[in-house]
Amino acid sequence: MSAKPNPAGFSPELTLGISELDAQHEALFAMLGRIDAVSPDMYRQLDDDETDEMLDIMNDLKDSVMQHFSFEENLMDEADYPGLDEQQDAHERFLDDITRVEAELMNGTSVPPVKIHGSLADWFDAHIREMDLPFAKFRKESGK
Ligand SMILES: [Fe+2]
Numbered sequence: 001m002s003a004k005p006n007p008a009g010f011s012p013e014l015t016l017g018i019s020e021l022d023a024q025h026e027a028l029f030a031m032l033g034r035i036d037a038v039s040p041d042m043y044r045q046l047d048d049d050e051t052d053e054m055l056d057i058m059n060d061l062k063d064s065v066m067q068h069f070s071f072e073e074n075l076m077d078e079a080d081y082p083g084l085d086e087q088q089d090a091h092e093r094f095l096d097d098i099t100r101v102e103a104e105l106m107n108g109t110s111v112p113p114v115k116i117h118g119s120l121a122d123w124f125d126a127h128i129r130e131m132d133l134p135f136a137k138f139r140k141e142s143g144k
Pocket residue numbers: 072087091127131132
């Protein structure tokens with residue numbers, strides 16, 4: 001029997017009410033779902049072919065995340081959001097996290113995919129709740 005993953009997904013509580021950002025967030029969660037198909041057992045270390053596939057996913061994820069972050073930061077800038085610097089720092093740290101996962105995949109010290117999926121999904125979930133939702137509230141209240 002193959003092990004069942006239990007990753008976090010996009011939940012309705014994460015809706016910002018800013019349609020482009022919501023669509024992008026949902027697409028990022030869907031992209032994390034590709035991790036589940038890399039291996040029949042999410043709890044074991046990846047073999048070489050699976051590692052290559054995972055690196056492709058990380059690469060696509062990085063591209064999408066970078067586009068999303070710059071779109072989001074632009075909206076924050078336009079709204080004169082005082083939390084922009086903090087957001088940029090958080091976004092940079094997340095990109096560093098992905099780079100670290102890539103390095104671990106390449107040097108054979110990566111954790112099983114269930115953990116990679118879980119930690120990335122947890123980051124998105126917490127980031128949207130703690131940092132993006134307050135922005136959506138600010139934007140609505142300031143009418144920008
Ligand atoms: Fe953000």
